[in-house]
Amino acid sequence: MSLDQTASAPARPRVSPVLVGRTAELEALVRTVLKTPSLVVIDGEAGVGKSRLVRELAADPALAGTPVLIGHCEHLQEPLPLAPVLDVLSHHADLVPPGDYNPIVGALAPLVPELGDRLPPPPPELADQGAARHRVFRAATELLDRMGPAVLVLEDVHWAESSTFDFLTFLAAHQPPGLCIVLTLRSGGAPLPVRESFARAASGPPLALSLRPLDPAGVGELAGRILGTPVSAAFAASLHERTGGIPFVAEEVLGTLHETPLPDDGAHHDDVLTDLAVPTALRDVVLGRLDGVAEGTREVLGVASVLDHPVDVDLIAEVTGLPPADVVAALVDAITAGLLHEQDGQVRFRHVLAEQIVYDALPTPTRRLLHRTVARAIEEREGPRPVARLAHHYQRAGDVTRFVGYAEDAADLAVTHGDDAHAARLLVQAMATDLPTEQRLRLAVKLGRAAVDGLAHIEAVPLLQQLLATEALPGDVRGELRFALGRLIRQQGLADAGYREIEQALPDLAENPALLARALAILAAPETVADRPMAVHAARGEQARDAARRSGATDVGLAVRIADASLLIEQGSPDGWALVERLLADDALSAYPREHARACVNWAQAALHVGHVRRAERLLAEGRRVVAAAEYLRVTDVIELVAAAVDCSAGRWSDLAGRAHELVVRRPGYDAASLDDHLLHGIMLAASGGTQEAVAHFTALVEDAARVGAVWPLLAGRSALARLLLTLDDVEGSARQADLAVAAARQKGNWVWAAEPMLCLVDALVAQGRTAEARAHVEELAAGLGVVDAPLAHAALLSCRAVVAHADGDGVAAVGLLREARAVVADAGLRHEESRVVERLGGWLAEDGDAEGATLLVEALRGYGGRAATNDVARVTRTLRRHGLPVPYPWRGGRRSNGLGLSGREREVALLAAQGRTNRQIAADLFLSPRTVESHVRNALRKLGCSSRADLAVHLLADAGEDRAAAAG
Known part of the structure; x- marks a missing residue:
């Protein structure tokens, strides 16, 4: 964001500018209010949004001209009789019309001085206080009648004193025809004293609206409104967990982001909430409730906050020494106070922040002692030890030795369950302590293994870098740590740096053929780095096969064969698909779900690179099945990206622009998948967004891909940019980008990747009158490709030859070549590419006056239109009009009004x-x-x-x- 944009950006609201999650309740409330006389009771816990619903009611257009009279019941030690009703009358004195009133209305004159000039004089005082109160009730009812039609809202009636309840009972029995009465109160308290009188009211029983906390989606929408940008599902889920879905609590938490610098991508990462300070207003509310409970309840709540777990009555009794019955009584007291609640049959804190506030209120020595006491009590229980829970308690107790021991045990257990992310988090925490060298290295090796699949590169990379830089490591340990570091750096999107780190690890891995084979298999992958030719990747593949044979490990052999298949597919070799089929039929692959999942995703991506959409779809379906069964987090996110790319190539663009945008928003930094996200988003922008925005987007993508050394997004990005610039008549710019892409593919030694940018280059050269240069490039491409199983490259070569033939005046050959190219992309399922070929073919035939040209242009038009490719539709429309051809519905007649x-x-x-x-x-x-x-x-x-x-x-x-x-x- 530029400085000017930052300076002019509007301040984020502290509350949502629109009502969230209460649409049905608001509609029901408005309907009832409009049907006077009527009664409404709105209940819900504190902060759930009762007052906000009332404010939305007051602002609803359906109530335009109808006054909404709001009075508040105050939580006072000595509440004033009838205070909320008198408050309403005094604040809305302007709505009391002058006129003839029953003399009894004068009874309000001393109570509401603001009405003194409009009311009759006070009647004589009565000795009977009951009669005097009855007179005031009659007077207030008459005034409310005169002020109507109106809505009387009394907020927080759980704090009302007896005279207010008596008046409401009277008012329900004598309700003016134009008056709706709305009460708000907290749920879970004593029964409403006017419940029976409201149920028997002449207007009928009240509408009962019980507001519940928002679900995660509602919390996410609320956060998006306040932050001014959509938030990720993970952010919404984390915020929901911390706030219990209570809008007030969520708004207070989000409000702290006004005082905390929020990264541009902060609304898409839940970790920005972790270290936020507890909002002051919320802290005051919770501490106020805590002060209001008995000492024994506070003690029980303190232990419950230390447990960080659903309430365990027996464990609390053991730690406190209280009888279980007393613990239960304390829990009931805490539920009544709104600090705890029941959820799924268990007693928990109302929300995470309430637990944190109670925990923080404990003195530090008390907290440490309780953690130690809880840990020892858990250790003495029979059955398997909850090692992760024990690690947590001993860490908080300050017992480093026991914490590290249990953390390592918990990490080992997490790995056996496939939860590498949790294992990596535990190991990172353990390594943050002061450890003996031997133990530190043992944990580092485990961290390196877990962090890759646990996606913990941000935390693990600096730890591994520090170890490699400062410790005198044994060769085998150094090799394994460097290999892990290289993989983690690649996860960060630093393709070249990660590749070089793995290369450096090879000498130290010589005595570990299993790890050596895996490292070499990664180095054999051609699409990640720009400056290693295919011959180097092929040599690494051969070395990997040799190391795998020496290791004798089945899973290592699989990993190497999977890499072999990917390398062959990327070069357009039919042998690659034969190897894929053999591996898919091999039971050994099914026995290793993670290898199986990685294989399907890698092969699907390779298939997309060369244009085999249908094969990519089949592999993706297989990958989804395996990933779901294995719960393999690392691949789950990549699956979504590959699915979007498959849909893009297959022409299934419904909501694809939105999906592409969300992928970019979710990963705004340039990690391993981010460049592909941005490529897909750029393709959508080029087709149906602002073209200048798309140019800037592709330019930034190319710069970032070049910076990190990632060849595949670099080639694809330059090719897409070249094609876009050509449509914008920037022929020189298009030729420059296409030539750079072709040069990169030439350096790489993979002509399959050169075919698409070569077509852009040929188009640009012919447009500049440089047909001879274009012809030479086409022949170079043909010689480099040979016979390949790569539909995109095959179709691009045919189109290149067609462009040159058309420039040479050989229309028959040009059309024939394009028809052949169309058949290739159609057979491969490349629908958008097919539309492009059809558009070119139709334009050439229309130039020659061939009637088929109009038919083909309309076919391309409808293809683009079905994908909402706005810019492509506009271009074809202009072509039709340029040739004097009619533009079919819905474009007939020019611009619609x-x-x-x-x-x-x-x-x-x-x-x-x-x-x-x-x-x-x-x-x-x-x-x-x-x-x-x-x-x-x-x-x-x-x-x-x-x-x-x-x-x-x-x-x-x-x-x-x-x-x-x-x-x-």
């Missing part, structure tokens, strides 16, 4: 929906409720006669693209 009757807001929402944005994303962008967005989308579909969002894209995005093109021209 405002989307056939769409309102400005409907059109704005509809355009975003057509671009693949979800209702929730649109709501966050435009600060609307998801329900409002849903309504606008539904109206747009109806007005335009569309049956789906894809159809909506066909109607709307073409015009948007034409408008942008006209403006650019």
Whole structure:
């Protein structure tokens, strides 16, 4: 973000600008309020949003002109009689009309001085206090009648004193016809004293609205509204866990982010919440409740906060020495006070922050003693020891020796269960202590193994780097640590640095053939680094096979064969697919789920690189099945990216723009998958977004890929940028980017990767009149490719030859070559590529006056339209008009007026929906409720006669693209 953007950015709201998660309750409330006389009781725990619902009611357009009179019951030691009602009358004196009143109304004059000039004089005092109170009730009821139609809201009636309840009983029996009475109160307290009188009211029983905490999705929407950007599911889940879904608590936590610098990607990583200070307002609320319970309850709550676990009555009794019955009584007291609650049959703190506040209130020596006491009590229990829990307690108790011992045991156990991430976290914590060298190295080796699959590179990399730089390590240990470090650096997206680190590890791994084979197999992968030719990768593959044979380990042999297959596929060798089929049929692969999962994902990516979409789909389906069964976290995230890339190539673009955007938002840093995320997002921008934004996006992608040395996103990014620049008539820029991409593929020695950028280069050279140079490049490509099993490369070579033939005036040969190219991409399932070939073929035939040209251009138009590829639709539309050909519906007749009757807001929402944005994303962008967005989308579909969002894209995005093109021209 630039300095100017930062300076002009609006401040984030401290509360959500729109009501979240209460749409149904608000609609029911409005309906009831409009049907006077009526009664409503809204209950829910503190902070759940009762007052916010009332504010939304007051602002609802349906109540325009209807006063909403709000009075508050105060939590006072000596509450004033009838205070909330008198408060309403005094603050809304302007609504009391002058006129003839029953003389009894004068009884309010001394109580509400603000009404003195409008009311009759006070009647004579009565000796009977009951009669005097009855007179005041009658007077207040008459005034409320005169002020109506109106809504009387009394907030927090759980704090009301007896006279207010008596008045409500009277009012329910004598309710004015134009008055709705709304009460809010906390749930879980004593029964409402007016419950029976409200149930017997002449207006009928009250509407009962019980507000519950928000679910994780609701908390995520609330956070997005406050932070001004959609948040990740992980962020929402973490915030929900910390706040229990209570909106007030969530808003207070998010409010602390106003005082804490929030990274640009902070709303997509749950760890930004971990170290936030507990909000002061929330701390005061919890400590106030804690002060209000008995001493024994505070003691029990203190132990419960140390347990960091669902409440265990027997364990608390053992630690405190209290009888279990007394512990249960204390827990009931804490539930009544709102500090604990029941969930899934267990007693827990109301939310994580309440537990933290109670825990922090304990003196440090007390906390340490309780942790030690709890740990020893757990150790003495029969059965398997919960080693991770014991590690936690001994760490908090300050017992380093026992903590490290249990942490290592817990990490070992986590690895056996496949939870490498948890193992890595435990080992990182253990290594942060002062340890003997031997123990430190043992833990470091375990950390290196766990961190790779546990995705803990951020924490583990500096630890391993420090060890390698400062410790005199045995060769085998140094080799294993350096190998792990190289893999972790690659996970961070530093492809070249990670590759070189693994290369450095090879000499130290010589006596460990299993690890050596795995290291060499990684070095055999060609798509990660730019400056190693294919011959080097092939040599590494041969070395890996030799090391695998020496190791004799089945899983190592599998890993090497998997890498062999990937290397062959990337070069377009049919032998690669034969090896894949043999491995998939081998029972040994199924016996190692992680190897199986990695294989499917790696092969699917390689298949996409060369254009085998259908094979990628089959492998992806297999990979999903294995990943789900193995719960393999490391691959789970990559699966989503590969699935999006498969859908992109296969032409399934419904919501793909939104998915691509979310992938980029989720991984804003340049880790191992981030460059591919950005490539996909750029493709979507180029097809249906702002073209200049897409140019800037691809430029940044290319710069970052070059910086980290990752050849595949670098080649694909330059190729995509070259193609985009060509459509923008920047022929020179297109030729430069395409030439750089071809040169990189030439240096790599893989002509399969050179084919797509070569087509862009040939187009640019021919456009510059440099046909002879283009022809020479095409012949170089043909010689380099030979016979390959790579549909993208095959089709690109055919198209290159067609472009040169067309430039030479041999139209028949050019058309024949393009028809052949179309058959190749169609057979491979490359739908968007097929549309491009069809567009080119149709344009050439239209130039020659061939009627088939119009048919093919319309076919391309409909293909692009079905994918909401706005810029492509606009380009084909201009081609049709340039040749004097009619543009079929929905583009007939030029620009349509405002989307056939769409309102400005409907059109704005509809355009975003057509671009693949979800209702929730649109709501966050435009600060609307998801329900409002849903309504606008539904109206747009109806007005335009569309049956789906894809159809909506066909109607709307073409015009948007034409408008942008006209403006650019």
